[in-house]
Amino acid sequence: MEAGHVHAQGSRLEPAPRLRIRLSSSRLALLLILVFAAGVALILTSVYYLTARVLDREVDAVISSEVGHLVDDYSRGGLLQLVSTLRRRTDSWGRFGAVYLLTEANGYPIAGNLARWPTEVRIYDEWIEFEIDASEAGGIIAHPVRAQRFVLPSGRRLLVGTDILERRRLASRLRTAMYWGIGSIVLLAAAFGIAYSRGIRRRLGAFAATCESIMAGDLSQRLPMRTAHDEFDALAAAVNRMLERIEQQTRVLRTTFDSAAHDLRGPLYRARVRIEETLRHPDLADGSRETMEATLAELERVQRILGTLLQIAQADGSAHELPTQDVDLARLARELVDLYTPEAGERGITLTYSGTGTAAIRGNGQLLAQALVNLIENAIKYVPAGGHIEVGIAHEPNGLLLSVADDGPGIPAADRQRILQPFVRLERDRDQVGSGLGLSLVAAVMRMHLASMELLDNRPGLRVQCRLPAAAPEVCS
Structure with a gap:
């Protein structure tokens, strides 16, 4: 899965x-x-x-x-x-x-x-x-x-x-x-x-x-110190040294990862263009055409995985550097529900939205939209025909509650922790198309916005609840 x-x-x-x-x-x-x-x-x-x-x-x-x-x-x-x-x-x-x-x-x-x-x-x-x-x-x-x-x-x-x-x-x-x-x-x-x-x-x-x-991603921050030279100063000094080492290693890792990702994009794009040009050749044998199409599909999958990894790294590693703006989460959810309703209908699934009015927060609209897309696509992928998916936005005293609930098969309790890690999939879902990065990206986006994320039993199915606190937008900016 x-x-x-x-x-x-x-x-x-x-x-x-x-x-x-x-x-x-x-x-x-x-x-x-x-x-x-x-x-x-x-x-x-x-x-x-x-x-x-x-x-x-x-x-x-x-x-x-x-x-x-x-x-x-x-x-x-x-x-x-x-x-x-x-x-x-x-x-x-x-x-x-x-x-x-x-x-x-x-x-x-x-x-x-x-x-x-x-x-x-x-x-x-x-x-x-x-x-x-x-x-x-x-x-x-x-x-x-x-x-x-x-x-x-x-x-x-x-x-x-x-x-x-x-x-x-x-x-x-x-x-x-x-x-x-x-x-x-x-x-x-x-x-x-x-x-x-x-x-x-x-x-x-x-x-x-x-x-x-x-x-929230600002690794340049350090614990404040005073001139008292007490236990708190000793603790702050030790933690600050650790943060300097982490920041240095993170910077090297991020630079290496970004360079490798960008260096891979060029060869992958050129290989895809050559395969597409070869497929347009009329004299290509049927066996060769099938092989080339399968290779093209694998290249597209690698490109999607690479793009998702870059998004996760962007949300987790440099949240304080990402642009933020006023986002109407309710409007965004309604638009995505309208966008995916035809696809859900083709699979015999009912996709609905619940919520009234607007739900304005300050955050990164592109990453929030991608997180919601991942939740909806995963639900559509695993909910059988005749099922129902509900996307909801509700106001709470301390912020907003975003929920995506379905009546799909769910997962065993023993796998609910490890499934959150990148590239982790259930054995029963090995035949499904996917990379195991969907929820990892959602979790990274929620961390960027200082939101909590709960994965609950919908009896039957799954209910994903994301609580975005009112203080989160200030941290992200």
Whole structure:
């Protein structure tokens, strides 16, 4: 089968994955922000809890020391000595926030600066916390107190504590500072991450744009470099060296190919002219005439193959040098359908066009017409009598969709990739006239216009879909 009748998913020409690059850099920046913020939050949280713990231990140590002194007084001088000590310290609340209370076993107060034993308490092992109302300049304020209880041998109860309002205020300020620190660090990391992500996207975007120009045929393009001498510059330098080598080899190959093609045209043309002149001779024997006609047919086939190869090389190798103009693809498709309708009718095939209005793009009209001709001719060649071929042009959000669908025999799935290569034909189609270059030329023309090409199952038959993006004409010019 001539390289034009295929159902292959792998033939689609994917555009540069700009969105994927953008998402990858954003994810990397977000990961850096989260890791950095988590690290700073861990450090600040650790500092906060360690500081609060040190303050708690300091308070507990002061209370435990005071309880020890009071118990010693009771051991040396009994109840009178303890009451005397407590009365001397009843004014400690105003100076140090100290809290004392000595009661009988039944709770009756004996000495201290608390009126009664606290009832609403929070118990933490041997420690308790409660609140007392204290008069200050601004009015009555609830002060939290942390205290330790001790039962004397006589059954009397001793409570020693201290005001922890300032400690809690300090802890609150530490928490506020921690939150502000974490928030500031997150904002700073976010700003850095966004700037980093944008810088990466700009550089990769420039690389992608250059690669698209190179894929369009402009091998003179090079990846941009900066003076940072970072990994991107090292990558760009290596790729640019590779591009210089490819451009040099391509130029030599193209020059050699063009020279050989042009040098072959002359001898082939002269040989054809001589054969045609010989065929016009009336005394030529019938056997010799048949041989000469067969030779002439083979020469015509060689000339067609040579012309197709030159078109493929032209579309693939120098797309940026080809002239472009405004092309109404819908009008071109209608004209070609009208042109091939008689031939299709002679074979018993229905050839139709679907589409409305105009479909203007900018491209090379001659190569676009040749690509569409190849698709139509291949369909006519392989669709049996009674079949149907439909050429369609449809508008899409990002460009145009050109499709050629038929209900022919199709091809096996295993051959859908390799059939796209030049000179590849199916074994079952070896008897058909052709060179296996039809779809290769179509693919080259689509690459020139940065179009995608899908070969799908028409159930039955083949559907060739070519999507020409709106941005393609600018690249081709």
